[in-house]
Amino acid sequence: MKQFQYIRSVSQKAAISAITQEPKAKFVAGGTNLLDLMKRHVMTPERLVDINKLPLRDIKEENKGLHIGALALNSTVAEHATIVKKFPLLAEALNAGASAQLRNMATVGGNLMQRTRCPYFYDTTTPCNKREPGTGCSALNGFNRMHAIFGATPHCIAVNPSDMNVALIALDASVQVSGPKGDRIIKMQDFHRLPGDQPEKDTILDKNELITAVTIPASTLTHNHYLKVRDRNSYAFALVSVAAGLNLDGKTIKVARLAMGGVAHKPWRLTAAEQSLQGKQVSIEAFQQAADIAMQGAKGYGHNDFKLKLAPNTIVEALKIASRI
Amino acid sequence: MEKENATPNPRRDFLKKSSLITAVALTPTAAIKAADNQLDERIAQAIENVPCSIEINGTKHTMKIDPRITLLDLLRERLHLTGTKKGCDYGQCGACTVHVDGQRVNSCLTLAVMNDGKKVTTIEGLANGSELHPMQAAFIKHDGFQCGYCTPGQIMSAVACIREGHADNEGEIREFMSGNICRCGAYPNIVAAIQEVKKGGKNI
Ligand SMILES: Cc1cc2nc3c(=O)[nH]c(=O)nc-3n(C[C@H](O)[C@H](O)[C@H](O)COP(=O)(O)OP(=O)(O)OC[C@H]3O[C@@H](n4cnc5c(N)ncnc54)[C@H](O)[C@@H]3O)c2cc1C
Ligand code: SF4
Ligand code: FES
Ligand code: FES
Numbered sequence: 001m002k003q004f005q006y007i008r009s010v011s012q013k014a015a016i017s018a019i020t021q022e023p024k025a026k027f028v029a030g031g032t033n034l035l036d037l038m039k040r041h042v043m044t045p046e047r048l049v050d051i052n053k054l055p056l057r058d059i060k061e062e063n064k065g066l067h068i069g070a071l072a073l074n075s076t077v078a079e080h081a082t083i084v085k086k087f088p089l090l091a092e093a094l095n096a097g098a099s100a101q102l103r104n105m106a107t108v109g110g111n112l113m114q115r116t117r118c119p120y121f122y123d124t125t126t127p128c129n130k131r132e133p134g135t136g137c138s139a140l141n142g143f144n145r146m147h148a149i150f151g152a153t154p155h156c157i158a159v160n161p162s163d164m165n166v167a168l169i170a171l172d173a174s175v176q177v178s179g180p181k182g183d184r185i186i187k188m189q190d191f192h193r194l195p196g197d198q199p200e201k202d203t204i205l206d207k208n209e210l211i212t213a214v215t216i217p218a219s220t221l222t223h224n225h226y227l228k229v230r231d232r233n234s235y236a237f238a239l240v241s242v243a244a245g246l247n248l249d250g251k252t253i254k255v256a257r258l259a260m261g262g263v264a265h266k267p268w269r270l271t272a273a274e275q276s277l278q279g280k281q282v283s284i285e286a287f288q289q290a291a292d293i294a295m296q297g298a299k300g301y302g303h304n305d306f307k308l309k310l311a312p313n314t315i316v317e318a319l320k321i322a323s324r325i
Numbered sequence: 326m327e328k329e330n331a332t333p334n335p336r337r338d339f340l341k342k343s344s345l346i347t348a349v350a351l352t353p354t355a356a357i358k359a360a361d362n363q364l365d366e367r368i369a370q371a372i373e374n375v376p377c378s379i380e381i382n383g384t385k386h387t388m389k390i391d392p393r394i395t396l397l398d399l400l401r402e403r404l405h406l407t408g409t410k411k412g413c414d415y416g417q418c419g420a421c422t423v424h425v426d427g428q429r430v431n432s433c434l435t436l437a438v439m440n441d442g443k444k445v446t447t448i449e450g451l452a453n454g455s456e457l458h459p460m461q462a463a464f465i466k467h468d469g470f471q472c473g474y475c476t477p478g479q480i481m482s483a484v485a486c487i488r489e490g491h492a493d494n495e496g497e498i499r500e501f502m503s504g505n506i507c508r509c510g511a512y513p514n515i516v517a518a519i520q521e522v523k524k525g526g527k528n529i
Contacts, residue, residue, distance in 0.1 A: 001393045003373075003393065004392065004393070005373070005392075006375050006392035006436075006438055008375075008438070008441070028436075028439070030434075030435075031434055031435050031436060031439060032416055032431075032434045035395070035434050035435070035436065036415050036416060036434060039414065039415070048392070048436075050438075050439055052439060075428075098416075098504070099419065099503055099504020099505075100429060100482070100485070100486070100489070100491070100501050100502075100503075100504050101416075101419060101422055101429050101430050101431045101482065101504045102416055102431060102434075102504065104428045104429060104430050105430050105431065105434065105435060233500075233503075234499070234500055234503035235503040235504055
């Protein structure tokens with residue numbers, strides 16, 4: 001690891017000023033992504049601002065919905081009684097990620113900000129626009145089995161690896177942040193970005209902004225399922241994952257929420273497919289039709305062509321399991 | 326001296342920046358002096374060390390350490406508690422599993438200084454004197470290992486798995502033990518050992 005300066009911050013204000021003073025500073029929460037990348041010299045911050053002593057761990061129900069502090073652990077959120085009962089998509093998605101040990105370290109804020117697992121991003125001997133802007137994208141014509149089928153550009157075809165993000169976008173969550181210029185709330189839909197010609201930017205968060213919480217509006221979804229397809233049954237990143245939530249009145253779909261992971265540079269909400277389901281009776285045909293709509297505009301890059309078939313099948317399967325037909 | 330001054334010195338820049346903030350316990354003037362005098366790495370390093378106090382297996386350790394040292398390296402290299410193993414050093418194998426404030430974590434992906442004020446239990450702290458912990462005894466009884474390299478991590482993880490309430494059946498045990506890889510493939514015997522301890526119903 002390259003040398004850095006370590007600051008243990010005791011207040012939100014001190015943390016934000018410590019990050020603002022140093023251009024190459026980073027917050028550290030669980031450390032499970034940042035330290036991994038620092039050991040490999042993929043990220044080389046000169047200052048680490050440890051935020052673990054800040055009081056941002058609370059999970060509470062509010063009349064508008066749910067508030068989850070940025071430092072709440074992935075395991076705590078996944079086991080939280082209210083979340084298991086009222087937001088099962090989030091609990092299921094978190095439990096599908098990483099391992100029990102990592103979930104005991106990983107925080108909600110860190111999970112939101114985790115970087116791609118593109119092997120070239122990790123390999124400092126290869127070109128990568130995300131790691132070193134302007135050097136090129138090794139995955140475009142390289143080994144791209146894990147890569148995007150939606151919203152990619154020749155600058156970068158990487159995917160966002162998080163399971164939690166897929167559930168959060170399906171649940172219409174928002175991210176609360178605080179920075180030197182004040183506080184703001186960012187909709188999950190807008191938080192992560194597509195690569196465009198600036199793949200070095202994963203999100204619209206400013207370098208000096210601290211995530212303080214995630215909020216989720218009260219959910220009306222009666223039938224939920226998070227389905228993650230991966231190379232082994234556990235402890236592996238998604239090839240494709242689907243968060244499916246339905247509000248069913250008998251067999252009629254009143255509300256549908258669908259999002260996919262492992263397919264784009266950001267968690268991928270399937271709005272058109274959701275609309276196609278609204279008002280319909282639950283049936284394989286309706287699910288198949290929604291999946292076809294969801295796949296419009298998808299593009300494979302060679303090794304990941306299998307996702308063009310796996311993704312719609314996963315959508316149908318997730319909806320089947322959620323609606324129990 | 327002339328020659329050295331001609332090339333930019335990152336350490337010196339770094340130390341100068343360090344001195345601008347006060348949150349780390351270092352003496353700014355000493356740090357600047359060290360940088361200006363081009364003192365050797367070791368001395369400069371000592372100045373940048375961060376104070377930190379961690380209770381490990383019941384003993385409190387108060388020290389000043391390089392912030393780059395992971396909890397795993399602190400245990401193995403500094404405190405010579407080599408029971409905890411380094412398999413991958415990247416969070417992928419579970420060999421380094423220890424308990425921090427009662428929760429199982431990968432000690433390779435946390436900095437020692439981030440564990441200030443915490444209580445750490447390693448495999449060395451599990452037995453009660455010469456009496457093996459029930460999980461250790463069960464691993465021996467069920468042949469829950471071959472080469473033994475993953476075993477300390479498996480045992481620490483297994484104890485936590487039961488304490489968390491994630492050992493109700495084989496499927497759940499396999500899922501919640503998936504963060505511990507066994508290159509020798511002792512999985513069936515590991516599951517059997519955990520099931521026996523769980524069925525024994527002891528408060529472990
Ligand atoms: C072997 C392995 C397997 C994994 N498998 C999965 C998986 O299957 N699914 C999955 O979803 N994830 C998986 N992960 C990733 C894991 O979920 C992330 O590493 C974790 O969520 C990051 O959280 P953290 O608190 O440790 O973040 P850190 O490593 O501390 O930080 C990550 C980034 O977030 C920034 N950050 C942290 N907190 C804040 C804040 N409050 N405000 C602003 N910025 C902040 C940091 O500056 C840093 O850039 C895996 C990780 C490993 C090592
Ligand atoms: S896909 Fe993105 S992260 Fe991967 S090599 Fe290309 S630019 Fe880098
Ligand atoms: S050494 Fe820590 S997980 Fe492998
Ligand atoms: S016993 Fe050899 S790795 Fe598990």
